[in-house]
Amino acid sequence: MQMQIKDLGEFGLIKALLRDQPHFEGVIVPAGDDAAVVEITSGMRIVYTCDCMVEDVHFLATARGEDVGFKLLASNISDIAAMGGKPRFAVITLVAPGETLVEWLQDVYRGLGECCVLYGVALVGGDTSRGPKIMLNIALIGEIEPGKEMLRKNAQVGDLVCVTGPLGGSAAGLRVVTGKVPRGLPVAPYVLAKHYQPHPRVEEGQALTRLGCKCANDISDGLASEALEIAEASGVSIELVDEDIPICSKAEQIAKHSGEDPLGYALYGGEDYELVFCIAPSLLPHLIQVLPGASVVGTVKRGQGVSLLSASGARPINTAYNHFNKGDL
Numbered sequence: 001m002q003m004q005i006k007d008l009g010e011f012g013l014i015k016a017l018l019r020d021q022p023h024f025e026g027v028i029v030p031a032g033d034d035a036a037v038v039e040i041t042s043g044m045r046i047v048y049t050c051d052c053m054v055e056d057v058h059f060l061a062t063a064r065g066e067d068v069g070f071k072l073l074a075s076n077i078s079d080i081a082a083m084g085g086k087p088r089f090a091v092i093t094l095v096a097p098g099e100t101l102v103e104w105l106q107d108v109y110r111g112l113g114e115c116c117v118l119y120g121v122a123l124v125g126g127d128t129s130r131g132p133k134i135m136l137n138i139a140l141i142g143e144i145e146p147g148k149e150m151l152r153k154n155a156q157v158g159d160l161v162c163v164t165g166p167l168g169g170s171a172a173g174l175r176v177v178t179g180k181v182p183r184g185l186p187v188a189p190y191v192l193a194k195h196y197q198p199h200p201r202v203e204e205g206q207a208l209t210r211l212g213c214k215c216a217n218d219i220s221d222g223l224a225s226e227a228l229e230i231a232e233a234s235g236v237s238i239e240l241v242d243e244d245i246p247i248c249s250k251a252e253q254i255a256k257h258s259g260e261d262p263l264g265y266a267l268y269g270g271e272d273y274e275l276v277f278c279i280a281p282s283l284l285p286h287l288i289q290v291l292p293g294a295s296v297v298g299t300v301k302r303g304q305g306v307s308l309l310s311a312s313g314a315r316p317i318n319t320a321y322n323h324f325n326k327g328d329l
Contacts, residue, residue: 065107169194171269
């Protein structure tokens with residue numbers, strides 16, 4: 001018989017969920033006391049971020065717990081990566097109905113643990129409560145060398161706009177999750193992995209700071225939205241070139257099957273967790289050596305907003321992702 005949260009109780013649940021979490025250097029007092037105590041590297045600045053996932057907004061009730069847990073932490077790590085930092089310590093808030101299966105939540109924490117090991121993050125505590133739907137929130141602390149932060153406001157006119165890798169894979173995976181594309185397609189497992197288990201670009205972010213990059217954003221809500229955030233913060237305009245935007249080849253196959261434009265996946269799909277960044281043209285030869293998978297996708301210009309340049313000319317892109325004016329899954 002499968003056990004529910006209400007059968008185990010809050011403290012029994014906490015013990016069950018934290019039992020197999022990995023341990024890391026720098027944790028002085030781990031989860032289990034009133035608060036955790038951690039040690040930050042001397043001379044480093046602290047980077048904070050938090051992000052949540054809500055049932056029926058970010059994931060379906062049928063989702064695998066491991067996937068939910070992995071993606072929850074990965075989305076937070078991506079914010080640290082976009083700043084050029086190193087993720088270190090996390091705390092989690094869990095809200096769930098009493099009927100939620102303990103085994104499913106243990107799978108969530110198993111996915112969290114897998115992501116922790118991959119990126120060197122210690123889960124040092126959290127909180128639990130009852131609620132009508134499952135909601136998970138991670139607060140994450142990272143470190144960065146003073147003055148190395150990459151900020152949205154630092155784009156300069158004449159900069160090249162670049163991305164660290166192909167886009168659209170997660171949006172293609174979402175088409176499979178929601179049943180718009182059959183799971184039996186040969187490319188379905190690949191795009192599902194892109195959607196559920198993204199790999200934030202921590203090493204790439206740190207490489208960019210060493211290169212001298214001062215402006216970056218992670219692609220959580222689509223390239224169009226992230227470019228717009230940079231343009232607005234920097235008081236500039238950004239022109240993207242449609243044929244230069246790298247699109248995941250398997251996402252192109254999904255788009256062909258569904259009769260959609262794969263460019264839309266890259267611009268508006270989101271959750272690829274690649275980085276979009278701006279560099280001076282003089283840094284391009286060095287960028288190619290350090291990050292050979294990166295692509296130049298546009299330029300920073302005077303003005304405001306984001307435009308897309310195609311064979312028929314340039315047109316403005318005004319749409320940005322917003323949780324409160326877009327429907328759920």
